[in-house]
Amino acid sequence: MNDAANDFTGPTLTLGQRLRYLRERRGMTREVLAGLVGKSASWLKQVETGRLQQRPRLPILLQLAEALRVRDLSELTGDQSMPVRMFNGPGHPALDAVRHAINAAPLQPTGVVQPLSTLRARLDTAWRARHASPDHRTTLGRILPDLIRDAQLAAAMYAGQDRRRAQALLAETYGLAQMFLAYQPAQDLLWRVADRALLAAQESEDPLALSCAVWFLGQAHRDAGDLDAAWDINEQGLAAIEPHMDSAGVELRAMWGALSFELAFTAARLGEAGEAWRHWEEAGRVADRLPDDYYQPWTSFSQVVMGAHAVTVAVELHQGGESARQAERALSAPIPSRPRRGRHLIEVARAHHLQRDHAAVLGTLQLAQQTAPETIRYNGYARRMALELAELPGMRRQAHELADKIGLMA
Structure with missing residues (x-):
C-alpha cells in the first residue's frame, strides 16, 4: 500500500483503502473477511480497489465494521460518525454492578463462606431463571453480582477436595456471567471471565467443568472472528475429555456433543461445508443417545x-x-x-x-x-x-x- 494509505488519518483515503488497511491490520485475508459478511473475495477486492460501481449499503458497512472491530463507522468510511455499538447491544443497566463484582476478586479473602451445596442450588436456580425469562439479562443482572462474589470467596477459602469443587462452581458462574456480557460493550470483561473460567476449571480437575469452560472460551474466540483459535480450543477440549468418555454421565456426553457442534459452527463460518455437516452429524449422534427430555442448561445441547x-x-x-x-x-x-x-x-x-x-x-x-x-x-x-x-x-x-x-x- 502507498504512503498515503499508510497514513490512516489522512482525509483523502477512499473507503476501499481504509477497508484494506483495517483488514490487513487484523491479519485477515480477503476470503475470511468476505466470508464473515456473506460476500465473495472477488467482491471485496472490487471494493478495496475502487472498482465496485455502487458503494456498499449501510447494513454491509456495519457488518464489515463489526468484523473488523472498529468502534465508529468513520474509521471505515471517512465521512460518517455512527457508533458501531448502535448496531450491537447497548450496555445493560446492571453491567456496572456485574463488572464491580468480577473485578473485586478477593486477594485477602474474609467473610462468611457459603456451603457448596447452597452455591450449587443458587446456580441451578439462576440457570432456570435465565431460560424462563424473556428478559434474561435483566434477570441475570439481579442475580450475578452476589453470586459472583460468593463463588469467588468460596474458591479462595475452601481447601482440598472442597476447593476443587468450589473452583468448578466458580468456572460455571463465570460461564453464566459470559451469557450476560455477550454482545454488550464490555469485551474486556467478557475475555476476563472466559479466561478465569478456564483457569478455575483446570484447578478443579473436573472434566465436566473443563469442557464447559472450553465451550464458553470457544464462543468468545469465534464471536471475535478468531476462527482458528476457536477451532483449536474446541479440539483441545475434546481431546482433554476423551479419556473420560467411557465412563461419562449424561452431562459430559452432552458436552461432547456441544463441542462437536461448535466445530460444525466454526467450520461453517470458514466456509468448509463438508466439515461443518460432518461435525453436525456427529453432534446429532450424541444427541440421539441422550434422554428425550434432556436439555443442558449451559449449552442448550439436546435433541x-x-x-x-x-x-x-x-x-x-x-x-x-x-x-x-x-x-x-x-x-x-x-x-x-x-x-x-x-x-x-x-x-x-x-x-x-x-x-x-x-x-x-x-x-x-x-x-x-x-x-x-x-x-x-x-x-x-x-x-x-x-x-x-x-x-x-x-x-x-x-x-x-x-x-x-x-x-x-x-
Whole structure:
C-alpha cells in the first residue's frame, strides 16, 4: 500500500483503502473477511480497489465494521460518525454492578463462606431463571453480582477436595456471567471471565467443568472472528475429555456433543461445508443417545436443539435453499429456553434473508421480539436486518415499529 494509505488519518483515503488497511491490520485475508459478511473475495477486492460501481449499503458497512472491530463507522468510511455499538447491544443497566463484582476478586479473602451445596442450588436456580425469562439479562443482572462474589470467596477459602469443587462452581458462574456480557460493550470483561473460567476449571480437575469452560472460551474466540483459535480450543477440549468418555454421565456426553457442534459452527463460518455437516452429524449422534427430555442448561445441547443447529450451519454456509428447508422443519421446535428460542427465530429470519423473503424476515423477527425481547435487542444480525427492512418501501411502518422496540431508534 502507498504512503498515503499508510497514513490512516489522512482525509483523502477512499473507503476501499481504509477497508484494506483495517483488514490487513487484523491479519485477515480477503476470503475470511468476505466470508464473515456473506460476500465473495472477488467482491471485496472490487471494493478495496475502487472498482465496485455502487458503494456498499449501510447494513454491509456495519457488518464489515463489526468484523473488523472498529468502534465508529468513520474509521471505515471517512465521512460518517455512527457508533458501531448502535448496531450491537447497548450496555445493560446492571453491567456496572456485574463488572464491580468480577473485578473485586478477593486477594485477602474474609467473610462468611457459603456451603457448596447452597452455591450449587443458587446456580441451578439462576440457570432456570435465565431460560424462563424473556428478559434474561435483566434477570441475570439481579442475580450475578452476589453470586459472583460468593463463588469467588468460596474458591479462595475452601481447601482440598472442597476447593476443587468450589473452583468448578466458580468456572460455571463465570460461564453464566459470559451469557450476560455477550454482545454488550464490555469485551474486556467478557475475555476476563472466559479466561478465569478456564483457569478455575483446570484447578478443579473436573472434566465436566473443563469442557464447559472450553465451550464458553470457544464462543468468545469465534464471536471475535478468531476462527482458528476457536477451532483449536474446541479440539483441545475434546481431546482433554476423551479419556473420560467411557465412563461419562449424561452431562459430559452432552458436552461432547456441544463441542462437536461448535466445530460444525466454526467450520461453517470458514466456509468448509463438508466439515461443518460432518461435525453436525456427529453432534446429532450424541444427541440421539441422550434422554428425550434432556436439555443442558449451559449449552442448550439436546435433541430438540439439533434442528436449530442445522439452520445455523446452513445460514453460515450461505446455503439459501438448504437454510430455508431447515428453517421450515425447525421453526416450531419446542425449545424450552426462551432466550434460545428467540435466538433460533433470528437464525430462521437470517435464512429467509438469504432468500430475500422480506415479509418472512419481518414476521420472524417480530415473533423473536415477542418471545425474548432482550435476545433480539442485543443481537447484531437482528438489528441489521431490521435496519435494512426499514429502508424498503411497503414495509417501513412495521419495520420502524420493530426497530423502535429493539432500541434502534433511540
